[in-house]
Amino acid sequence: MQNAAITRESHHPRGLRAITANFPNAAEAALVIGSGLLTLLSFPNFDLWFLAWISLSPLFIVVARAEKAGQAFVAGWLWGTIFFYGTCWWLAFPMVRYAHLGAWLVYPLLLLPIAFVALFPALACAFAALLVRRFGATALLLAPFVWVAADWLRYVVTGQLWNALGYSQAFHPWLIGTARWGGVYGVTFILLAFNAAITLTLIGRRVQLALLSLAVLLVAAVVVASADLQATSDSSGSKTEAAIIAVQPNVPMDLAGDPAQMDFLVDRHFSLTRGGLQLTSTHQISPQIPHLVIWPESPMNFSYARDPHLRKVIGDFARSEQTSVLFNSLEPAKNGGDQNSAILVNEKGEMSARYDKIRLMPFGEYVPLPHWLPGASSVRGLVGEFEPGNSYTLMPLGALRAGVFICIEAAHPSIARNFTNAGADVLINISNDGYLGPTAVMRQHLANAVLRAVENDRDLLRVTNSGITAYIRADGRVSDETTGFHEDVRTWTISKGEQGTTFYSRHGDVFVYCCALVSLGFISASFMRRRVW
Numbered sequence: 001m002q003n004a005a006i007t008r009e010s011h012h013p014r015g016l017r018a019i020t021a022n023f024p025n026a027a028e029a030a031l032v033i034g035s036g037l038l039t040l041l042s043f044p045n046f047d048l049w050f051l052a053w054i055s056l057s058p059l060f061i062v063v064a065r066a067e068k069a070g071q072a073f074v075a076g077w078l079w080g081t082i083f084f085y086g087t088c089w090w091l092a093f094p095m096v097r098y099a100h101l102g103a104w105l106v107y108p109l110l111l112l113p114i115a116f117v118a119l120f121p122a123l124a125c126a127f128a129a130l131l132v133r134r135f136g137a138t139a140l141l142l143a144p145f146v147w148v149a150a151d152w153l154r155y156v157v158t159g160q161l162w163n164a165l166g167y168s169q170a171f172h173p174w175l176i177g178t179a180r181w182g183g184v185y186g187v188t189f190i191l192l193a194f195n196a197a198i199t200l201t202l203i204g205r206r207v208q209l210a211l212l213s214l215a216v217l218l219v220a221a222v223v224v225a226s227a228d229l230q231a232t233s234d235s236s237g238s239k240t241e242a243a244i245i246a247v248q249p250n251v252p253m254d255l256a257g258d259p260a261q262m263d264f265l266v267d268r269h270f271s272l273t274r275g276g277l278q279l280t281s282t283h284q285i286s287p288q289i290p291h292l293v294i295w296p297e298s299p300m301n302f303s304y305a306r307d308p309h310l311r312k313v314i315g316d317f318a319r320s321e322q323t324s325v326l327f328n329s330l331e332p333a334k335n336g337g338d339q340n341s342a343i344l345v346n347e348k349g350e351m352s353a354r355y356d357k358i359r360l361m362p363f364g365e366y367v368p369l370p371h372w373l374p375g376a377s378s379v380r381g382l383v384g385e386f387e388p389g390n391s392y393t394l395m396p397l398g399a400l401r402a403g404v405f406i407c408i409e410a411a412h413p414s415i416a417r418n419f420t421n422a423g424a425d426v427l428i429n430i431s432n433d434g435y436l437g438p439t440a441v442m443r444q445h446l447a448n449a450v451l452r453a454v455e456n457d458r459d460l461l462r463v464t465n466s467g468i469t470a471y472i473r474a475d476g477r478v479s480d481e482t483t484g485f486h487e488d489v490r491t492w493t494i495s496k497g498e499q500g501t502t503f504y505s506r507h508g509d510v511f512v513y514c515c516a517l518v519s520l521g522f523i524s525a526s527f528m529r530r531r532v533w
Contacts (some may be wrong), residue, residue, distance in 0.1 A: 035059035044440045063125045073129075077119065141196050146519045166185065167447045182512075240495050245280065280491050295430075333387040342355045434466035
C-alpha cells in the first residue's frame with residue numbers, strides 16, 4: 001500500500017496536484033458553464049436581458065462553497081472565458097474578412113486576449129470566496145463591491161469596460177436609472193446584489209439568512225424604482241432649437257481608392273443629405289432654426305485641411321443650403337502625424353470647430369507596444385499611428401452646444417462626462433462599426449451610447465456609417481433606429497429643455513472608488529483575522 005502511494009505521488013508532482021486541486025468537479029463546472037451561457041444570452045444579439053438578474057447565482061453558489069480561493073479563481077476564470085468569448089467573438093471578423101487569415105487560426109488565437117480579460121472576474125470570485133470563508137455566508141453580499149472594483153481594475157489595465165454586466169439592461173430605461181449616480185457600475189452593482197441575495201437564499205438554511213436576502217432584494221427594487229424618477233431633463237414642450245439631418249451612407253469597408261468610386265460615394269453623401277433636408281420641410285420644421293447635417297466616421301478618409309476641393313465643395317453646399325455640416329476628417333497634428341477629428345463647417349462655409357479624438361482604438365489607431373519591442377515598427381507600419389487630442393471642444397449650434405465624440409469613445413464614460421461638464425447641451429457620437437460586420441457589436445456599441453446618455457442626463461445622437469444610427473433620449477429611450485448595412489437618413493429636432501447635471505456627471509466614479517475601498521477594507525480584515533487566529 002505504501003509503495004502504491006509512492007507510485008501515485010511520482011505520477012502526480014506536488015505542483016501539478018496543487019493546480020488540479022483547484023479545478024471544479026463536474027457539478028461545479030456545469031454550474032459555472034451554465035452561468036456563463038445564461039449571462040451572455042442576456043446581451044445583444046440574444047437580448048434575454050432578464051437572465052442577468054439570475055445568471056450569476058450558479059457561479060456564486062460555486063464561489064460560496066469553495067474551500068480555497070484558488071478554486072473560486074478557476075471558476076471565475078472559466079466563467080469569464082465563456083462569457084467574453086461568447087459576447088466578443090466578432091473581434092475575429094476583420095482578421096478573417098479583411099486580413100484573410102484562416103478562421104482555424106484566428107478563433108483559437110482569440111482565446112489569448114479573452115483569457116487575459118477573464119482574469120478580472122476570476123480575481124473577484126477569488127476574493128469573494130476568501131471573504132465567505134472568513135466571515136461566513138453573509139459575506140457573499142460583499143461580492144458586488146468586489147466585482148465592481150474588479151471591473152474598474154479591468155478598465156484601468158485594459159482601457160476597456162466592454163460588456164460590463166450593466167450594459168445588458170441598456171434597452172430598458174426603467175432599469176438603468178442608477179447610472180445617474182454610479183454610471184454603468186451602478187447598474188452592474190444592483191444586478192450583482194440581486195444575484196447575491198438569490199444565492200444566499202438558495203444556500204442558506206436559516207430563517208435569518210432568508211430574511212436578509214429578502215431585505216436586499218427589496219432594497220434593490222426600491223433603488224431601481226427611485227433612480228428611474230431622478231431624470232432632470234425634460235424637453236417636452238420646450239422650444240425647438242435645431243434640426244438634425246443624420247446620414248448613414250453605408251460606405252463599403254474595402255474601398256479600392258479608385259477616384260471614380262470615391263466621387264460616387266461623395267455624391268451619395270450629398271444626395272442623402274439633400275433628401276434629408278427636403279424631409280425637414282415636409283415635416284414642417286422651420287427653416288429659421290439652425291440645421292445640422294451629420295456625416296459619420298467612415299472609410300472615406302476625408303481630409304479637410306489637405307483637400308482644397310473638399311473644402312470648396314462642403315463650403316459651397318453649407319452656404320447654399322444654409323446648414324452646418326459635421327463630418328469626420330483625417331487632420332494634421334500640430335507636432336506632425338495625423339489625428340482622427342470631427343470638423344464643423346458652419347452656414348457661412350467656414351470651419352467653426354474641430355475636435356480631435358482623445359481615446360484611440362488600440363491596434364486600430366495606435367500600437368500599444370514599446371518602440372524597442374521586436375516587430376513593433378512593422379505593426380505600426382500596418383496600423384498607423386494617430387496622435388490623440390487633449391481638448392473637449394464644443395460644437396456651436398445656435399443656442400446649443402454639442403459634445404461630439406468618435407466611435408469607440410462611446411465606451412469611455414469619462415469622454416461624455418467631460419463634455420457634459422464643459423457645457424454640452426447634447427451629445428453626438430459619430431461612428432463606424434462596419435469593419436466588424438453584421439455582428440452583435442452593433443447593438444453592444446449602441447448599448448454603450450445609451451448608458452452615456454443616462455449617466456449625463458443628455459440626449460445623444462448616434463450617427464453611424466453602416467448602423468445602428470439612432471436618437472437616444474436622456475432617460476435611455478432609443479428611437480428611430482436604422483437597420484444595418486444599407487443607406488438611410490434620419491431627421492430629428494432637438495430642444496434644450498431644463499437641464500441639470502447628474503451626480504455621476506459632477507463626481508465621476510466616486511461610487512467605484514467606494515466599492516474598491518470597501519473591498520480592500522474587508523479583504524485586509526480577513527487577513528488580519530487569520531493572523532490573530
